[in-house]
Amino acid sequence: MSHPPHLCYNIFTMSKYPTLNIETLLKAYSSDLHSPNGNGVNASRELIGKAYALAEKAHAGQKRSSGEPYVQHCLAVANILTEFNLDAPTIAAALLHDTLEDTTVTRSELKSQFGEEVTSLIEGVTKLGQFDQLDSKGERSYDERELESLRKMFLAMVDDPRVVLIKLADRLHNMRTLNALTEDRRQRIAQETLELFAPLANRLGIWQMKWELEDLGFRYLYPDKYKEIAALIDERRPNREDYIDEIIRKLQDKLIAEGIQSAEISGRPKHIYSIWKKMERKGGFDQVYDVRAVRVIVDTMAQCYAVLGIVHSMWQPIRGEFDDYIATPKDNFYQSLHTAVIADEGKTLEVQIRTPEMHRHAELGIAAHWRYKEGGKSDLKYEEKIKWFRQLMDFRSDISDPKEFVDSLRNDVFQDRVYVFTPKGKLIDLATGSTPIDFAYHIHTDVGDRCRGARVNGSLVPLDYQLQTGDRVEILTAKRGGPSRDWLNPNLGYVKTERARTKIKVWFKKQDREANIAQGRDILERELRRLSVEAMPHDAVAKLFNLDKVDDFLEKIGNNDISSQAIVSKVIEADRKANPPEEEPVNFVPPSKLEVSDLTVRGTGGMLTTLAPCCNPVPGDAIVGYVTRGRGVTVHKRNCVNVVHSRESERLIEVSWGSKQRTYPVTIKITAYDRDGLLRDVAAVITGGSVNMSSVNVTTNKNIATFLATLEIAGTSQLSTVMDRIERLPNIIEVRRQTS
Numbered sequence: 001m002s003h004p005p006h007l008c009y010n011i012f013t014m015s016k017y018p019t020l021n022i023e024t025l026l027k028a029y030s031s032d033l034h035s036p037n038g039n040g041v042n043a044s045r046e047l048i049g050k051a052y053a054l055a056e057k058a059h060a061g062q063k064r065s066s067g068e069p070y071v072q073h074c075l076a077v078a079n080i081l082t083e084f085n086l087d088a089p090t091i092a093a094a095l096l097h098d099t100l101e102d103t104t105v106t107r108s109e110l111k112s113q114f115g116e117e118v119t120s121l122i123e124g125v126t127k128l129g130q131f132d133q134l135d136s137k138g139e140r141s142y143d144e145r146e147l148e149s150l151r152k153m154f155l156a157m158v159d160d161p162r163v164v165l166i167k168l169a170d171r172l173h174n175m176r177t178l179n180a181l182t183e184d185r186r187q188r189i190a191q192e193t194l195e196l197f198a199p200l201a202n203r204l205g206i207w208q209m210k211w212e213l214e215d216l217g218f219r220y221l222y223p224d225k226y227k228e229i230a231a232l233i234d235e236r237r238p239n240r241e242d243y244i245d246e247i248i249r250k251l252q253d254k255l256i257a258e259g260i261q262s263a264e265i266s267g268r269p270k271h272i273y274s275i276w277k278k279m280e281r282k283g284g285f286d287q288v289y290d291v292r293a294v295r296v297i298v299d300t301m302a303q304c305y306a307v308l309g310i311v312h313s314m315w316q317p318i319r320g321e322f323d324d325y326i327a328t329p330k331d332n333f334y335q336s337l338h339t340a341v342i343a344d345e346g347k348t349l350e351v352q353i354r355t356p357e358m359h360r361h362a363e364l365g366i367a368a369h370w371r372y373k374e375g376g377k378s379d380l381k382y383e384e385k386i387k388w389f390r391q392l393m394d395f396r397s398d399i400s401d402p403k404e405f406v407d408s409l410r411n412d413v414f415q416d417r418v419y420v421f422t423p424k425g426k427l428i429d430l431a432t433g434s435t436p437i438d439f440a441y442h443i444h445t446d447v448g449d450r451c452r453g454a455r456v457n458g459s460l461v462p463l464d465y466q467l468q469t470g471d472r473v474e475i476l477t478a479k480r481g482g483p484s485r486d487w488l489n490p491n492l493g494y495v496k497t498e499r500a501r502t503k504i505k506v507w508f509k510k511q512d513r514e515a516n517i518a519q520g521r522d523i524l525e526r527e528l529r530r531l532s533v534e535a536m537p538h539d540a541v542a543k544l545f546n547l548d549k550v551d552d553f554l555e556k557i558g559n560n561d562i563s564s565q566a567i568v569s570k571v572i573e574a575d576r577k578a579n580p581p582e583e584e585p586v587n588f589v590p591p592s593k594l595e596v597s598d599l600t601v602r603g604t605g606g607m608l609t610t611l612a613p614c615c616n617p618v619p620g621d622a623i624v625g626y627v628t629r630g631r632g633v634t635v636h637k638r639n640c641v642n643v644v645h646s647r648e649s650e651r652l653i654e655v656s657w658g659s660k661q662r663t664y665p666v667t668i669k670i671t672a673y674d675r676d677g678l679l680r681d682v683a684a685v686i687t688g689g690s691v692n693m694s695s696v697n698v699t700t701n702k703n704i705a706t707f708l709a710t711l712e713i714a715g716t717s718q719l720s721t722v723m724d725r726i727e728r729l730p731n732i733i734e735v736r737r738q739t740s
Contacts (some may be wrong), residue, residue, distance in 0.1 A: 019068075020075040022052045028082040029091060043086035048078075049331035051092035051114065058096075058103035066180035073173060074098065080169040082362055083208070089114075090162045093121035097166055100126045106449050125170065164200065175216040190220035198364070205334055205601060207363050229269075229272050229279070237541035239266075248294060248577070251314070255296075258310055260303055268293040268352060292343075293350040297359055301326060304353045308337050311351050315341035318348065326358070328419065334362055420471045434467050436497045437487060440475045441500035448500060449507055450477040464493045482507050485519070489561045491721040492728070508559040515646060516558030523557050527567045530723060530736045533575065544570040568720050609633050611665060615640040616739060618666045619715045625655040637739075663712035665694060666719060667738040670707035671685045673731040674700050679707075685725045686711060690717065708738065 026045050055074045062070035078094040092114060093608055099105040110119040173195055180187050192218035201210040219226045239470060244267045255263045296307050304326060321340035329335045336354040343349040420439065436456070441448030453476035454461055467473065483504045487494040495501050496604045510518065524541065528534050539691070542553035545562060556562045596705065609625075615637040617623050622638040635655060636643045646652065672678060679698060686693050692712040699706050713719045723735045 007233050020072060020079055022049060022075070025052070025075060025079055025082065025091075026080065029088075038260075047088045047114070047118075048091050048095070048208065051095040051118070053104070054113065055095045055099065058099045062102065062181065064177070066177055070098075070102075073177075076173040076176075077166065077169045080172060081165060084165065084206075086162070086165065089118045089121065090166065093125065093162075094120050094166050094169060096122050097125045097170060121162055121166065127168045153663055161204075163302070164204065165206075168197060168201055168206065168213075172209055172213060172216075175213060178216070178220055186220045188305045193217040205330075205361060211274070213270045217274065218273040225276060226272055229275055235276070238589070243345075243347065244292060244294065247292075247349060250344075251294070251296070254310055254314060255307065258306070260306065260310075262296060262299055263303075263307065264297040266295055268295045268350075292347060293352070295352045295354070297354060297356055299355065299609040301355060304337055304355065307353045308339060311339060311341060311353075315343045315349070317341050321350075327356075330417070336362060369516075390504050418467050419469045420467050420473050423472065428473075431469065431497055433468045435465060435494060436461065436467070436473060436475060437483075437495050438497045438500045439467060439473050440477075441497075443475070444502050447475055447477060448503055449482050450480070451483070452477050452478045452481075463487075466496075482511075485560065488563070489724060490563070491563060491724040492544070505560050511559070513555055517551050517554045520554030520557030520559075523564060524554065524567060527564055528571070529734075531568065531571055531575075532737050532739050533571060536571065540574075541567065541571065544574055554657070563719065564724075565720060568716065570619075572716050575621070609635060612636040612640065612642070615641055616667050618664050618667065618713065618719070623655055625653045627651045627653060663714055664690065665710050666713055667708055667710045668719075668723065668726075668735060669738045670705075670709065670726060670735050671733040672705050672729075673733065674703050674705040675731050678705060678729075678731060681729050682707065682709070682726060685729065686722060689718070689725060690723045691722055704733075 026048060029045065029048060052071075053073070059074065062072055064070055074097070076096045077097065078091050081091055081094050095111065096105075096114075096118070098105065099110070107119060107123070110122060138145065171193060178189060181189070193213050198210055198213040198217060201207075201213055212470050215226075248265045248267070252263065252265055254263075255261075294506050296311075298307055318340040321338075323338040326335045326337055332703060335358040336352050338350065338352055340348060340350045371609060418432045418434060419427055419429050421427060422443070428439065428442060430442060436454030437448060437451055439454075440451040450613040451463070453462060454465070455474040455476065456467070456471050457466060458472075484494075485508070486492055487504055488501065522540075523703070525534075528536055528541070538550050538553070541546070542550050545556075545566075547553040547556070553562070553610060556565070609632055611617055612626075612634045617635055617637045617640075623635050624638050624643055625633040625635055626643065628634055628651075633653070633655070643652065670682060679696070683693060683696075686709070694710045694712055696707060696709040711719070711722065713722070719737070723737075726732060
């Protein structure tokens, strides 16, 4: 995995990977790094050779999609892991990682030849096929199988984190050879890699794997963007290399003059995916400060800070671009000093400063700790990392739903982090966007259940306050009681992490069934009323969720297994599919001669298009167009009375919502007890949700205010969010969609 010292690595120009053999693997493994005293190397080589012999025999005749012998994949995965100096059982398991699923080799054979340790590692990595749980048709979708596979794989990592290292190496080699697959499989695997596997490598601190997984995933998902950035880098490459060489020479001379003789300075490779992410965040290629970057490695922590001072004395530091990860390490134990400066010729330059030990952990992360394992040397930092890794997974064993489990990984484990402190100064890391409620449940389930308020930096804050790095958080608790159901409403922003969400659900599940049924009935009736479909029977809604018993359905709503958003989505979908004309059916003119309009609706290209005020259709509604004389096409809901009773069916044409229209008007009715500032507060909630209010009409009668507000919304989920937030305002009686 070595690359040019200060070049950005371009995957489009990488050469074909060489054919591997067992001699090459054993030569790489026999390095003194694996056993500093030479003890155990022969036994380890014998174990690895034995594993290869079985893998070669078991996979005989099997080919990969690329046409190469399957055993080449096994060798490649093992070879990747030798670069991390992993122990012999891990290398042996890597060679055999597909034997249980893809060959006739059995667990008992593996155990008799290699023992329990190697066999358990292989089982942890084995790709999972069919699972017990089936859908109504007796089969599961591919996506469900993938999610269940990931759930079981991540839980297996808790027992032995070496499983994740083999799995990451397996994924890395698959990504390197992705060209052999079909386009749809490449896209799916690349998306999964960027969303799950690269963030996992990052959380475990394995930078060497992280960057290549990211670049390969980015290459296959966004090839045009990849090529564009690669071209921007390549056209400036010669000048950049000369520039970096001169910077290194100047800095080396200065450090020697200041008494730091042994510093190692090198150009730091910058990778295409990370450049793209910074371009997205900072607004362009010219704002990416670390395309030109150097790394300084010195002997001690004190020298790190001395080098920082020297760098800042030579060049002007850029404000807001300094991070001290030595004093405050990242949650994956990464340590380094980062700074960006205006260097020679006014060009920006990033500088990283660290010790050799910090560098080893930065490159290899959790994998760095196996270097001396075979020698039996104790490693307290390794044990600390294993404890941290298990804490990541502690509550997830309670999540049986695969999609919810993988969502918890995306939201809690793989997202950017925020670092806050308890009143006693203990550092707590949470997903960015976490609230005091998330913090409370991180401390203890009981603290979360009894949370009633919070102080941040000494000041009271609302429970939906988003914590910032450096905040000192104090939770105010009641003596008894439980969480609020509002905390589970995603529109209200009380909870960010799946950890907190899961704990809240568990609390409500423990409550009395009848209370949950009653609560569920209230929630369901409120949502049906807001959608203006009060007449829809409860059993009809239950059937939308494949539930026959209404009480079971209401209980699931009451304990939040079924959310309000899910109800809204299902009911709107059912309403869209419904076609209930009372008299003659509507006959449509085929739109064969009509073009597609990307501005409003498809099927009406070149014609003026308006939305009918009589039924106010919104995205998600089933719609039909009515050709008017001199006014283009008016779009109605399919069940609009004016369409159903139309005697001019030849004027009706098929239309559908366009792909590029951003907002659509929808009218909501708000009923409230009148008070000063009511209209101001309603308008603030609407604009705060990034929604434009194009018109509003307010009438009052005996201290009751009625608003008819027309909003420009992007879809029904946004409408639901705005209505939820309006209902939270003081004096609000009811908010509902006005459909006629």
